[in-house]
Amino acid sequence: MRIVAWYTAAVDSSQEPMALYSSKLTSAGFNHAFFTRYGGISEPPFDSLNFSLATGDAPAAVQENMRRAGGVLGVPAEKIYLLNQVHGVQAQQVHGDDPREEMLRRDGDIVFSADSSLACGTRTADCGPLLFADPRSGLVAAAHAGWRGTVAGVVAATVEAVARLGVRPEELIVAIGPMIERCCFEVGEEVAQTIAAAGAAGASVIDRSQAKPHVDLRAVLVAQLRTLEVTNIVHVAGCTQCRPDIFHSYRRDGKVGGRMLSAIVPRA
Numbered sequence: 116m117r118i119v120a121w122y123t124a125a126v127d128s129s130q131e132p133m134a135l136y137s138s139k140l141t142s143a144g145f146n147h148a149f150f151t152r153y154g155g156i157s158e159p160p161f162d163s164l165n166f167s168l169a170t171g172d173a174p175a176a177v178q179e180n181m182r183r184a185g186g187v188l189g190v191p192a193e194k195i196y197l198l199n200q201v202h203g204v205q206a207q208q209v210h211g212d213d214p215r216e217e218m219l220r221r222d223g224d225i226v227f228s229a230d231s232s233l234a235c236g237t238r239t240a241d242c243g244p245l246l247f248a249d250p251r252s253g254l255v256a257a258a259h260a261g262w263r264g265t266v267a268g269v270v271a272a273t274v275e276a277v278a279r280l281g282v283r284p285e286e287l288i289v290a291i292g293p294m295i296e297r298c299c300f301e302v303g304e305e306v307a308q309t310i311a312a313a314g315a316a317g318a319s320v321i322d323r324s325q326a327k328p329h330v331d332l333r334a335v336l337v338a339q340l341r342t343l344e345v346t347n348i349v350h351v352a353g354c355t356q357c358r359p360d361i362f363h364s365y366r367r368d369g370k371v372g373g374r375m376l377s378a379i380v381p382r383a
C-alpha cells in the first residue's frame with residue numbers, strides 16, 4: 116500500500132506542543148492535531164506531552180499539557196472531550212455543555228459532535244487514531260482503533276453513528292494518524308488471521324518475510340473504510356514504536372508511559 120504523507124510538522128522547542136496535521140482536513144476548515152510526545156511538561160517516562168492520568172503521571176502536568184493542546188486546537192482544555200477507551204465500538208455524541216469529567220469516566224471509543232465549541236479526542240500509543248470530518252455539515256468524530264477495536268468494528272460503528280445524523284460516507288474525510296506500522300506490529304499466527312479477516316484486504320495485510328507474522332493494521336482500516344464507501348482517506352503516517360524521538364509507544368515503553376492525543380474540532 117502506498118503511504119502518502121499529507122502532514123507538515125510544526126516544531127517550537129519552547130512552549131508549543133509538536134503535532135502532525137492533515138493538510139486536507141486543514142483546507143476543508145477543520146482545526147485538528149495529531150499530537151506527538153513533544154512540547155509538554157511531563158517528566159520521564161511520560162515526557163513530555165502526555166495526556167493520560169491513568170498511567171501514573173502528575174495530574175498538574177497532564178492538565179498543563181491539555182491546556183497547551185487546547186491552545187493549538189482553539190478550544191479550552193475543558194472542552195476537549197475524551198472517553199474511557201476500552202477497545203470497543205460504543206459511540207458517544209458530545210455537546211459543549213456536557214460535563215467533561217463524566218465523559219472521561221464513560222466507556223467508549225468514538226466521540227462525535229457538530230458543536231464547534233469543543234474538540235473530539237482520542238488517546239493512543241500504538242493504536243490507530245482516526246479523525247473523521249464531514250465537509251458538508253462540519254460534523255466530526257474521533258475514533259480509537261487498535262487491533263481489538265478494528266476487529267470489533269469501530270470503523271463501521273463510527274460511520275454508522277455519523278450517518279444517523281445525515282452524513283454520507285462518500286463525503287467523509289478520514290485521516291489515520293501515527294500508529295504501530297507493519298515494521299513493528301509482530302503478532303502470533305492466530306491474531307494475524309483474526310485481524311486479516313476483519314478487512315476486505317484479507318491475508319495481503321500479513322507480512323511473512325520474518326520469523327513471526329507482521330500485520331499492516333493501517334491497511335485493514337483502509338479496507339474497512341473502502342467497504343463502507345469512504346474513499347477520501349488521508350495518511351498521517353509514522354510508526355509509533357520505531358520512533359521514540361517522536362511518539363509514545365505502549366509496546367516499546369510498557370504500561371507506565373505516555374499517551375498521545377489526537378483531536379478535531381467541528382467546523383461552524
Ligand SMILES: [Zn+2]
Binds near residue numbers: 295298354355356357
Ligand atoms: Zn516500526
